[in-house]
Amino acid sequence: MNIVSCTTWVKRGIAATLPEKVELTPKELEEIIKQTQSDLQNDNSDKEEDEEEEEAIGDETDLEKNKVKKNYDINNSSMETDEYDFDKYDKESGDIHCNIGNIVSFGEDGKDPLITSAETDDDSEKEDDMIKEDDNLVLIGHVDGDASILEIFVYNEAEGSFYCHHDILLPSFPLCIEWLNFDPSDTMPANLCAIGSMTPIIEVWDLDLIDCLEPVFKLGRKPSKKKKLTRIGHKDAVLDLAWNKNYTHILASGSVDQTVLLWDLENGKPATKLDSFNEKVQTLEWHPSETHHLLTGCADQFVRLFDCKLESNVKEWQTPGEVERVLWNHFDTNHFLISTNNGYLEYYDIREDSPIWQVKAHEAEITGLSLSSSYQGLLVTSSNDSIIKVWDILDSKDPCVIWEKKTNLGALQCLASNPDIPLVFAVGGDNKAHNFKVIDLSEISTVNDRFKKRETIYMEIKENSKKSENYNTKEEMMEMAEGMESMALNMVNSGIGDLMKYKCN
Numbered sequence: 001m002n003i004v005s006c007t008t009w010v011k012r013g014i015a016a017t018l019p020e021k022v023e024l025t026p027k028e029l030e031e032i033i034k035q036t037q038s039d040l041q042n043d044n045s046d047k048e049e050d051e052e053e054e055e056a057i058g059d060e061t062d063l064e065k066n067k068v069k070k071n072y073d074i075n076n077s078s079m080e081t082d083e084y085d086f087d088k089y090d091k092e093s094g095d096i097h098c099n100i101g102n103i104v105s106f107g108e109d110g111k112d113p114l115i116t117s118a119e120t121d122d123d124s125e126k127e128d129d130m131i132k133e134d135d136n137l138v139l140i141g142h143v144d145g146d147a148s149i150l151e152i153f154v155y156n157e158a159e160g161s162f163y164c165h166h167d168i169l170l171p172s173f174p175l176c177i178e179w180l181n182f183d184p185s186d187t188m189p190a191n192l193c194a195i196g197s198m199t200p201i202i203e204v205w206d207l208d209l210i211d212c213l214e215p216v217f218k219l220g221r222k223p224s225k226k227k228k229l230t231r232i233g234h235k236d237a238v239l240d241l242a243w244n245k246n247y248t249h250i251l252a253s254g255s256v257d258q259t260v261l262l263w264d265l266e267n268g269k270p271a272t273k274l275d276s277f278n279e280k281v282q283t284l285e286w287h288p289s290e291t292h293h294l295l296t297g298c299a300d301q302f303v304r305l306f307d308c309k310l311e312s313n314v315k316e317w318q319t320p321g322e323v324e325r326v327l328w329n330h331f332d333t334n335h336f337l338i339s340t341n342n343g344y345l346e347y348y349d350i351r352e353d354s355p356i357w358q359v360k361a362h363e364a365e366i367t368g369l370s371l372s373s374s375y376q377g378l379l380v381t382s383s384n385d386s387i388i389k390v391w392d393i394l395d396s397k398d399p400c401v402i403w404e405k406k407t408n409l410g411a412l413q414c415l416a417s418n419p420d421i422p423l424v425f426a427v428g429g430d431n432k433a434h435n436f437k438v439i440d441l442s443e444i445s446t447v448n449d450r451f452k453k454r455e456t457i458y459m460e461i462k463e464n465s466k467k468s469e470n471y472n473t474k475e476e477m478m479e480m481a482e483g484m485e486s487m488a489l490n491m492v493n494s495g496i497g498d499l500m501k502y503k504c505n
Contacts, residue, residue, distance in 0.1 A: 004428025010137035016208040141174030172197035178241035182248040196238030246291040254281030297323030325369040339366030368415025374422040382412040
């Protein structure tokens with residue numbers, strides 16, 4: 001398996017110029033190794049407890065079957081011996097899963113005797129690590145064989161550069177990525193990344209740290225009978241995450257367990273649970289301006305709009321298939337888009353009960369749905385049919401495809417628009433040889449010509465608006481100056497003028 005399952009961008013100027021390298025002392029490394037071994041043992045003991053419970057919950061029929069099997073084994077034991085004692089394989093004691101402690105050894109001076117080369121502080125390495133003001137970060141959830149990796153790439157439009165800056169090994173298959181800047185341990189904005197995976201636990205990593213082994217914090221906890229711990233958070237895989245940019249301490253998560261949780265990042269616990277779903281929750285997004293409104297898409301073929309302040313379902317719409325993606329139109333926030341697993345694309349007005357339009361956009365599930373950051377009407381869709389399409393939806397009743405292409409990235413899994421460059425998008429797929437690409441639509445004349453003209457008009461309107469604001473400001477200043485002049489004349493006339501002249505001198 002070699003697949004890019006999720007991706008997102010980080011705006012320019014946010015990442016640290018020189019990300020900090022984590023350098024562990026031998027003692028810290030030993031503690032991490034011991035903790036990892038302990039966690040693995042606890043996981044194994046929890047699994048054994050679950051298996052014991054499952055075995056205990058059996059009916060008489062199962063017991064009879066076991067008796068028959070036992071008699072069969074006894075009768076055939078003389079015919080076949082267990083030379084390698086495989087029957088006791090799962091009952092072996094000791095740590096057979098993780099022997100990383102044997103790999104690392106430390107001398108009396110606290111150094112690893114196996115490392116003989118001297119460490120050098122190379123200035124050229126620091127230059128390679130430097131992130132410039134006009135660099136974008138691209139975050140990629142990548143699964144290669146058994147390895148799950150978060151890759152942090154640098155993209156620079158002016159230089160035409162795109163390279164992997166550093167990466168982080170993940171414990172489980174990544175399903176969704178969300179950037180956020182809220183760190184409960186620091187009052188300053190951070191550069192963090194929340195990852196939902198096949199496990200119920202959400203991990204939050206610091207993107208400004210290189211070679212880090214642990215997330216900044218985790219959301220959720222598995223139950224443990226041995227430690228008498230109850231569950232916190234989801235019971236199953238986390239399929240989507242949405243950070244509330246207006247209430248920065250709130251993160252929403254949708255799961256296979258048919259719930260949406262609103263996490264309070266200040267204490268790391270769910271503040272609200274939404275459970276009016278009949279299937280797994282696959283996608284969600286906060287309203288751009290109505291800060292309490294959350295849009296959700298579910299595999300039960302319903303889109304639901306929640307008022308999280310009231311913890312109630314405001315409205316719902318039935319769709320022609322399982323909802324894959326939902327997306328607010330940030331140019332007109334009364335409207336939103338949805339895509340389905342059977343290739344349908346729909347456009348809704350939240351004040352209406354039926355879609356404004358519906359089109360069969362792709363032949364397979366539409367996994368990517370993204371609007372340009374500043375070109376109004378520019379929509380990009382990607383699908384498992386390997387095709388990427390560019391739409392013009394400015395006419396709210398008549399969407400049209402202006403460009404499409406079958407990619408060589410395999411079945412497309414994810415799509416994200418650059419927040420700073422309106423015609424640049426990132427797309428990922430499952431082609432083993434080539435599964436990720438940054439697409440610059442300005443290189444496609446049909447797209448560039450259509451939307452550049454629109455941008456020119458937009459810029460002219462914006463410039464005229466600025467001139468109007470400046471003109472109004474000048475008028476206000478002139479009116480204020482005239483008012484002050486009349487005040488001075490009145491003061492002179494009332495006999496206070498001499499005092500004012502004295503103060504000025």
